[in-house]
Amino acid sequence: MGENLGFQLMSVLLLAGVITKTGGSIPRPKLTGPSMAYVKSTETFECKLSETLLPLTYELVKDNGEVLQTTDVSQGGQPITFSLRVNEKSEGQYYCRVRARGQTITSHALNFEVVIPVRGTHLVSDPDPPVIYEGAGFTLSCQVSKGTHLAYIWYHNKQKVASPSSLHHLSGNTLTVNKATERHAGYYVCTATNKMGNISRASSSLQVNVVVKKYLSAPTLSFTLFHYGSGYHANVSCRSERGSPPVKFRLLLDGKDVPVQQEGSLEAWFTLPVDVGMDMGTLQCRAETDIQQLLSDPKDLEVVPVRRPSVVVEYLQTADYVVAAALLQCSINSGTFPLFSWSFNHSPLPSQGHSHAFTLNGKSLILTDINARNSGYYSCRVRDSFNSNSSWLESEGVLVEQTDFKMPSVAVIAMAFCCFLLTIILGGACCLLWSIKRERNQDGGNQDVVLQEQTNTEADRTMLETGSEPKAEEMDTVVVEVEV
Numbered sequence: 001m002g003e004n005l006g007f008q009l010m011s012v013l014l015l016a017g018v019i020t021k022t023g024g025s026i027p028r029p030k031l032t033g034p035s036m037a038y039v040k041s042t043e044t045f046e047c048k049l050s051e052t053l054l055p056l057t058y059e060l061v062k063d064n065g066e067v068l069q070t071t072d073v074s075q076g077g078q079p080i081t082f083s084l085r086v087n088e089k090s091e092g093q094y095y096c097r098v099r100a101r102g103q104t105i106t107s108h109a110l111n112f113e114v115v116i117p118v119r120g121t122h123l124v125s126d127p128d129p130p131v132i133y134e135g136a137g138f139t140l141s142c143q144v145s146k147g148t149h150l151a152y153i154w155y156h157n158k159q160k161v162a163s164p165s166s167l168h169h170l171s172g173n174t175l176t177v178n179k180a181t182e183r184h185a186g187y188y189v190c191t192a193t194n195k196m197g198n199i200s201r202a203s204s205s206l207q208v209n210v211v212v213k214k215y216l217s218a219p220t221l222s223f224t225l226f227h228y229g230s231g232y233h234a235n236v237s238c239r240s241e242r243g244s245p246p247v248k249f250r251l252l253l254d255g256k257d258v259p260v261q262q263e264g265s266l267e268a269w270f271t272l273p274v275d276v277g278m279d280m281g282t283l284q285c286r287a288e289t290d291i292q293q294l295l296s297d298p299k300d301l302e303v304v305p306v307r308r309p310s311v312v313v314e315y316l317q318t319a320d321y322v323v324a325a326a327l328l329q330c331s332i333n334s335g336t337f338p339l340f341s342w343s344f345n346h347s348p349l350p351s352q353g354h355s356h357a358f359t360l361n362g363k364s365l366i367l368t369d370i371n372a373r374n375s376g377y378y379s380c381r382v383r384d385s386f387n388s389n390s391s392w393l394e395s396e397g398v399l400v401e402q403t404d405f406k407m408p409s410v411a412v413i414a415m416a417f418c419c420f421l422l423t424i425i426l427g428g429a430c431c432l433l434w435s436i437k438r439e440r441n442q443d444g445g446n447q448d449v450v451l452q453e454q455t456n457t458e459a460d461r462t463m464l465e466t467g468s469e470p471k472a473e474e475m476d477t478v479v480v481e482v483e484v
Contacts, residue, residue, distance in 0.1 A: 025103065025105075026049075026053065026098060026100050026101070026103045026105045027049055027050045027051050027105075028105055028106075028107060028108075029047050029048060029049050029058075029096045029097075029098045029105065029106075029107045030047070030048050030049075030050075030096075030107055030108075031045060031046070031047050031094065031095065031096035031107040031108070031110050032045070032046045032048075032110070033045035033046060033094070033110055033112070034112070035110070035111060035112060035113060036112070036113045036114075036115055036149075036196050037086050037090075037112070037113075037114065037115065037196070038086065038114075038115050038116075038117060038196060038199070039086055039087060039088055039090075039114055039115065039116050039117070040085075040086060040087070041086050042083055042084065042085050042086070043083070043084050043086055044081050044082070044083055044084075045060060045081065045082045045084060045094065045096075045110070046079040046080070046081050046082075047060070047079060047080045047081075047082070047096035047098070047107065048079035048080070049098065053100050053101075054073065054074060055072065055073060055074040055100065056072070056073045056098055056099070056100045057070065057071070057072050057073070057098070057099040057100070058070070058071040058072075058073065058080045058096065058097075058098055059071075059096070059097040059098075059099070060082040060084075060094065060095075060096060061094070061095045061096075061097050061106070062092055062093070062094060062095075063092045063093035063094070063095075063109070064092070067097075068082070068084070069082045069083075086114055087114075088114060088116060089114075090112065090114050091112060091113050091114040092111075092112060093109040093110065093111055093112070094109070094110045094112055095107055095108075095109055095110070113148075113149065114148065115148055115149050115194055115196050116146055116147050116148045116194075117146070117147065117194065117201040118144055118146065118147030118150060118192045118193065118194050118201050118202065118203045119144065119145060119146050119147060119203050120144055120145025120146060120147075120203065121142065121143070121144050121190060121191065121192045121203040121204055121205045122143055122144075122145075122205045122206065123140050123141070123142060123143070123188065123189075123190055123205045123206070123208045124140070124141045124143055125138060125139070125140050125141075125208055125210070126138065126139045126140075126141075129211075130208060130209070130210040130211065131211040131213065132180055132210075132211070132212060132213065133212070133213045133214075133215060133291070134180060134181060134182070134212060134213070134214060134215060135179050135180065136179070136180055137176070137177055137178045137179060137180060138176075138177055138180060138184075138210060139174055139175070139176045139177075140174065140175045140176075140188055140190070140208065140210075141173055141174050142154075142173040142174070142175075142190035142192055142205065143173070144192050144203065147192060147194055147201075147203070148194065149194045149195075149196075150173070150192050150193065150194050151192070151193050151194070151195070152170075152172075152173050152190060152191070152192055152193075153190070153191040153193065154168070154170065154175050154188065154189070154190055154191075155188065155189040155190075155191070156168070156186055156187070156188055157186040157187055158187075158189075161175070167183060167184060168184075173190075173192075175188070175190075180210075180212045181212065182212055182214070184210065184212055185210055185211060185212040186209070186210060187207040187208070187209050187210075188207065188208050188209075188210060189204060189205055189206075189207045189208075190204070190205045191203070191204040191205070192204075211244075213243075213244035214242055214243050214244045215242070215243065215292065216240050216242065216243035216244075216247060216287055216289050216292045216294055217240050217241050217242040217243060217294075218240070218287075218294045218295070218296060219238050219239060219240045219249070219285045219286075219287040219294060219295075219296040220238075220239055220240075220241070220285075220296055220297075221236065221237070221238055221283055221284065221285045221296040221297070221299050222236075222237050222239075222299075223235060223236040223237065223283070223299075223301070224237075224337070224386075225274060225303055225336075225337055225386040226386065227386065227387075231273060231274075231275070232273070232274045232275070232276055232303070232386065233271050233272065233273055233274060234271070234272045234273075234274045234280075234301060234303075235269060235270075235271060236251060236269065236270040236271070236272060236283065236285075237267060237268075237269055238251065238267065238268045238269075238270070238285035238287070238296065239266060239267040239268075240266045240267075240287050240294075241266070242266075243266055243287075243289070244289075245264060245265050245266060246263050246264055246265075246289075247263070247264070247265070247266055247287050247288070247289055248261060248262070248263040248287070248288040248289075249261065249262050249263070249268035249285060249286070249287055249288075250285070250286040250288070251270045251283065251284075251285055251286075252283070252284040252285070252286060253272070253280075253281045253282070253283055253301070254281040254282055255282075255284075258270060258272070272301065274301065274303055276303045276305065277303070277304065277305060278302070279300060279301075279302045280301040280302060281300075281301050282298045282299070282300055282301070283298065283299050283300070283301050284296055284297075284298050284299075302336070303336045303337070303386075304334045304335060304336045305334070305335065305384055305390075306332055306334065306335030306338045306382050306383060306384055306393060307332060307333055307334045307335065307393065308382075308393045308394075308395065309330050309331060309332045309380055309381075309382045309393065309394075309395045310330075310331050310332075310395050310396070311328055311329070311330060311331070311378060311379060311380055311395050311396070311397075311398040312328070312329045312331050313326055313327070313328050313398055313400060314326070314327045314328075314329070315327075323370065324369075324370070325366060325367055325368050325369070325370065326366070326367040326370060326400050327364060327365075327366055327367075328342075328364065328365040328366075328367070328378055328380075328398070328400070329363065329364050329365075330342075330362075330363050330364070330365075330380035330382065330395065332382055335382065335384070337384060337385045337386050338363075338382045338383070338384070338385065339362075339382065339383050339384070339385035340361065340362035340363050340380060340381070340382055341362065341380070341381045341382075341392070342358075342362070342365050342378065342379070342380050342381070343378070343379050343380075343381065343394070344374070344376055344377070344378055345376045345377055346377075346379075346397075349365075349378075354369075355367060355368050355369040355371070355373075355374050356368065356374070365378070365380075367400065370400065370401070370402050371402055372402055374400075375400060375401035375402050376399070376400070376401070377397030377398065377399055377400075378397065378398050378400055379394055379395045379396065379397045379398065380394070380395050381393065381394045381395070
């Protein structure tokens, strides 16, 4: 009975782990712990055996063979824990190594990554500064002073850039545009983030302004006239419709630079003295940027006074070819800065009306409804706009009246033209036949003359062969005397 009691007591002690198993190999330990952690945090690793063996020695070993911590266990339970203060060099593989009864066995590797919070985000551009022309490309790189396991978010003009994007190419920490347009210009910001579990860190860059310049269009030149002091001056405008400032403008008179230049926006103004009625030379404007130099078309700097105008009338018809309106144009042969006005039956025509309208600064008058009330004589007047003291020159009146005349349709006009063309063809054919017949008649008469000449020649030959000579006929002479 004592032996049975001793056996039962040994079984209880073995189950409680007080007495270890003797003989055999050590089972492989299992190392558990976090796979990722922020730097400067403290993390815990656990090493555990599937069986209890005493005494034991536990070691936490890094992949380079460095033993970080050692724990001797002579009594107590499992698992064994190790505390690790994480720094930037803590990233790598970790093992748990167990030593017992002269045996050593190591756990499988545990991969551990160190997350360094992101900070110091900034943008690097290529080219630098990011100023380009349309069609060129640029690249922005999102750089950080510190940080690992990063993700990147891009913003363009405060709008998040989608990935993938139709305007930009995103790859890693770079944003690339191969052929820039005006849509790519603006402010860019990059935000770098790293995240572990529910905790995330973010750092944003300062905004970078990408400038996409437009190529300059050829400048256009124009001028107006104003009176200043005792004479007139030309206010010359040089303008480019398209381009990116700054633009430098130069004015050339007869190919020589005027000693004034302006730089700034897409338009510049110059002032030159002018004598009315004289040719002051040829003007040209030159627009310059850092990569372009463009010239305007030449323009004569000459102010010609106006002369007496004339009125040209053109009737307008509806789809039914009914006259519905009239277009009157005030035509002038000369005049650089004309001012127009119209009169109806020798009375000034108001600028606003129910049945008329002005176009081209008053040069044209449109009668939208021709009726009995607006039928009459229309004339236009013109004078120099730069001289308020100049006299008005008036054209002769042109009669515009209501009519029921219906314009012929296109089909009628085409039919009339075809008939006219057919008449010409028939007439030409008749003339051609008559000419041929006449030539044939003339050829027949010539043949008769030739036959007659041949007959006379044969008769002469006969007379020569017979030796006969033509005999002279005797003629009696009668003399008549008249007494007075």
